[in-house]
Amino acid sequence: MYCTRTVPAAAGAYRLLPSPVEHSVDGSTKAADFAYKAAMKILLIEDDREAAEYLQKALSEAGHTAHMASDGETGFAIADSNEYDILIVDRMLPRRDGLSVIAGLRSRGNNTPVLILSALGEVDDRVTGLRAGGDDYLTKPFAFSELLARIEVLNRRAGMKEQETVYRTGDLELDRLSHSVRRAGKEITLQPREFRLLEYLMRHAGQVVTRTMLLENVWDYHFDPQTNVIDVHVSRLRGKIEKGFESPVLHTIRGAGYMLKAS
Amino acid sequence: MLARLPAIMRTTAARLSALYLLLFTICAVVLVVYMTSLSARMLTGLTTETINEEVQGLAQAYQRGGLPLLVRTIERRARQPGANLYLIADPNGRILSGNVENLDPGVLETDGWTERPFGYQRFGEMGTERRNTGAAEPGEIATGAPPSHRAIAIVLRLPNEMIMLVGRDLGEPERFRAVVRRALMAALGMMGLGALAIWYFVGRRALKRIDSVSVASARIVEGDLTQRLPVTGAGDEFDRLSENLNAMLARIATLNEGMKQVSDNIAHDLKTPLTRLRNRAEAALAGRRKPAEYREALEATIAESEQLIRTFNAILMISRLEAGYSAESVTKVDLADAVRDVVELYEPAAEDVGVTLESGISGSFVVDGNRELIGQALSNVVDNAIKYSAGSTGGPRVTVALHHDDGEVRLVIADNGLGIPDEADRQRATERFVRLEESRTQPGSGLGLSLAKAVMRFHGGKLDLSDNNPGLSVRMTFPNAKDGG
Numbered sequence: 233m234y235c236t237r238t239v240p241a242a243a244g245a246y247r248l249l250p251s252p253v254e255h256s257v258d259g260s261t262k263a264a265d266f267a268y269k270a271a272m273k274i275l276l277i278e279d280d281r282e283a284a285e286y287l288q289k290a291l292s293e294a295g296h297t298a299h300m301a302s303d304g305e306t307g308f309a310i311a312d313s314n315e316y317d318i319l320i321v322d323r324m325l326p327r328r329d330g331l332s333v334i335a336g337l338r339s340r341g342n343n344t345p346v347l348i349l350s351a352l353g354e355v356d357d358r359v360t361g362l363r364a365g366g367d368d369y370l371t372k373p374f375a376f377s378e379l380l381a382r383i384e385v386l387n388r389r390a391g392m393k394e395q396e397t398v399y400r401t402g403d404l405e406l407d408r409l410s411h412s413v414r415r416a417g418k419e420i421t422l423q424p425r426e427f428r429l430l431e432y433l434m435r436h437a438g439q440v441v442t443r444t445m446l447l448e449n450v451w452d453y454h455f456d457p458q459t460n461v462i463d464v465h466v467s468r469l470r471g472k473i474e475k476g477f478e479s480p481v482l483h484t485i486r487g488a489g490y491m492l493k494a495s
Numbered sequence: 496m497l498a499r500l501p502a503i504m505r506t507t508a509a510r511l512s513a514l515y516l517l518l519f520t521i522c523a524v525v526l527v528v529y530m531t532s533l534s535a536r537m538l539t540g541l542t543t544e545t546i547n548e549e550v551q552g553l554a555q556a557y558q559r560g561g562l563p564l565l566v567r568t569i570e571r572r573a574r575q576p577g578a579n580l581y582l583i584a585d586p587n588g589r590i591l592s593g594n595v596e597n598l599d600p601g602v603l604e605t606d607g608w609t610e611r612p613f614g615y616q617r618f619g620e621m622g623t624e625r626r627n628t629g630a631a632e633p634g635e636i637a638t639g640a641p642p643s644h645r646a647i648a649i650v651l652r653l654p655n656e657m658i659m660l661v662g663r664d665l666g667e668p669e670r671f672r673a674v675v676r677r678a679l680m681a682a683l684g685m686m687g688l689g690a691l692a693i694w695y696f697v698g699r700r701a702l703k704r705i706d707s708v709s710v711a712s713a714r715i716v717e718g719d720l721t722q723r724l725p726v727t728g729a730g731d732e733f734d735r736l737s738e739n740l741n742a743m744l745a746r747i748a749t750l751n752e753g754m755k756q757v758s759d760n761i762a763h764d765l766k767t768p769l770t771r772l773r774n775r776a777e778a779a780l781a782g783r784r785k786p787a788e789y790r791e792a793l794e795a796t797i798a799e800s801e802q803l804i805r806t807f808n809a810i811l812m813i814s815r816l817e818a819g820y821s822a823e824s825v826t827k828v829d830l831a832d833a834v835r836d837v838v839e840l841y842e843p844a845a846e847d848v849g850v851t852l853e854s855g856i857s858g859s860f861v862v863d864g865n866r867e868l869i870g871q872a873l874s875n876v877v878d879n880a881i882k883y884s885a886g887s888t889g890g891p892r893v894t895v896a897l898h899h900d901d902g903e904v905r906l907v908i909a910d911n912g913l914g915i916p917d918e919a920d921r922q923r924a925t926e927r928f929v930r931l932e933e934s935r936t937q938p939g940s941g942l943g944l945s946l947a948k949a950v951m952r953f954h955g956g957k958l959d960l961s962d963n964n965p966g967l968s969v970r971m972t973f974p975n976a977k978d979g980g
């Protein structure tokens with residue numbers, strides 16, 4: 233639902249979604265295994281009261297602390313004088329618009345990751361949003377699981393894995409320089425796209441990665457492909473990295489996406 | 496008529512006629528004034544020249560025979576018909592000889608050329624008047640009678656203190672001036688009348704035509720889109736304007752019809768899933784159920800909602816594309832890359848349903864476009880092709896080909912599925928929400944091809960469907976990139 237279009241930002245837009253704690257992971261993995269491990273302090277700048285309250289509740293159920301601001305000016309002041317892990321900023325806000333809040337914070341040296349929420353969803357809007365200093369862009373209406381997956385990835389983006397040349401998850405190993413993948417010491421041959429897919433999943437190992445995140449980051453497309461094309465790619469990759477090995481590493485999270493995790 | 500005068504004055508025709516009238520008048524006046532002054536000057540020059548010649552002749556006579564010969568010469572010349580004016584007077588102003596009987600007082604006191612034309616009466620013309628008035632004595636210069644002619648003259652003093660006047664009547668140039676003045680007045684009058692007539696007829700005609708257009712548009716404004724503006728068949732600018740406006744109205748009516756169709760279709764296509772959604776929720780609430788059943792109902796509800804949102808998104812996307820997407824988002828895009836990306840994205844999914852998806856592309860096909868939109872349009876078409884060829888007998892296959900043709904780039908997606916055998920159906924297939932009967936069973940909003948078509952229009956290209964015997968062939972035509980690329 234993150235596609236490239238506008239849907240009026242109604243409070244109801246958020247209600248389409250399953251609550252995060254109800255996610256079940258296929259096989260033996262439970263949502264609880266990952267949902268609570270990195271509690272974040274989040275500032276939510278959103279003028280739609282009902283939507284904001286719903287998000288706040290859902291975020292706290294997911295183990296995070298969310299503070300609210302209902303207009304741009306207040307949001308800017310709070311974000312400027314407090315430390316947050318993530319800012320969630322609506323684009324259209326009273327008193328000061330979202331992009332100006334972000335630009336203002338960036339100009340004051342505040343580099344907290346920002347997720348922009350928007351009722352606008354054209355390619356251009358996304359580009360302007362990211363140019364203003366946003367780190368990710370989500371169009372309303374969206375699934376809460378999508379938002380949650382994105383802020384968790386944003387929180388960790390600040391650093392660690394970008395510089396590493398070799399990613400390791402359990403006995404799975406990916407070398408970004410030699411473009412080789414091994415599991416339990418055994419070489420696995422992947423197509424270039426499969427390699428990029430695995431690379432992205434491994435960079436965010438232990439985090440939920442949604443289908444749209446994969447489509448954006450691996451294929452660089454922001455539209456809705458209608459059919460389950462991503463699922464088929466993932467299941468092919470899964471075949472290559474799991475077949476002939478004992479334990480599953482690539483898990484399907486129902487209603488959300490995928491997660492790479494050593495058992 | 497009078498009441499409508501201000502209205503007429505507001506018409507372009509009337510304003511133009513008034514303006515032309517003014518311009519013509521100014522030109523005519525300037526021309527006439529120039530002409531008259533020029534010819535008057537010429538006539539005056541001629542007059543003074545004649546007088547000078549006379550004076551010369553008389554001077555010779557005076558030199559040869561003194562005063563007596565001069566007087567004789569004058570008397571002789573004065574008797575000739577249409578003669579110049581001659582007069583000899585004593586120093587007191589008493590007329591001694593000549594053909595002038597009476598002239599304005601003071602003329603004889605001048606020396607040389609008279610400063611301005613003066614009035615006079617010829618000898619013999621006074622008879623009747625003198626009887627009437629009984630004024631001046633013979634030989635006296637009458638002062639009371641109004642002189643009826645005008646002339647200019649030269650006044651000379653003879654050596655014996657006598658005064659000689661030689662002059663020429665100004666009747667001719669004066670008449671000429673009067674004729675010109677009358678002609679000018681008449682011409683101006685005619686022009687004025689002509690302008691008024693043109694003004695009245697042209698202005699009134701224009702006013703009438705515009706009135707009829709106004710009346711027709713008022714009816715259209717009231718909601719009768721079938722109304723058309725009157726076309727007289729004269730082929731003038733009013734007809735052209737009306738024809739263009741009629742063409743515009745026809746286009747609006749078509750669009751309006753299309754909108755109506757779309758809203759009907761939206762209402763239908765959205766009502767069905769909404770009804771399903773509601774029924775499912777209602778069914779879940781009726782009676783006691785296990786948590787797993789609630790869960791299942793809720794998940795189905797979410798899935799249904801997502802499909803609805805998808806449909807809305809597609810509608811909005813199409814509207815935005817039709818309203819004109821930002822041209823900023825256009826860059827150079829190599830269609831070969833776009834095809835490779837989309838084919839690569841869909842290939843596994845196609846294989847899963849037993850469809851062979853292939854493309855044999857070499858070289859580059861650069862167009863001006865938006866990679867995201869092209870990718871979306873192409874994936875919609877490819878997705879369709881896979882859906883409708885899956886399950887067809889004899890190895891379902893979708894091929895994507897690219898080639899240059901006549902300054903265009905053609906992207907052809909062909910399948911060997913059921914296709915759309917009917918030409919009319921193929922035409923309709925790209926309209927919004929049109930889902931041909933056989934495709935109703937397939938999931939989808941019915942907007943995939945419409946969206947692809949809107950994307951092609953945005954790129955200044957087009958999308959056509961043709962029969963692939965069997966199957967459907969979708970051709971997306973892009974104009975070549977503008978400069979080299």
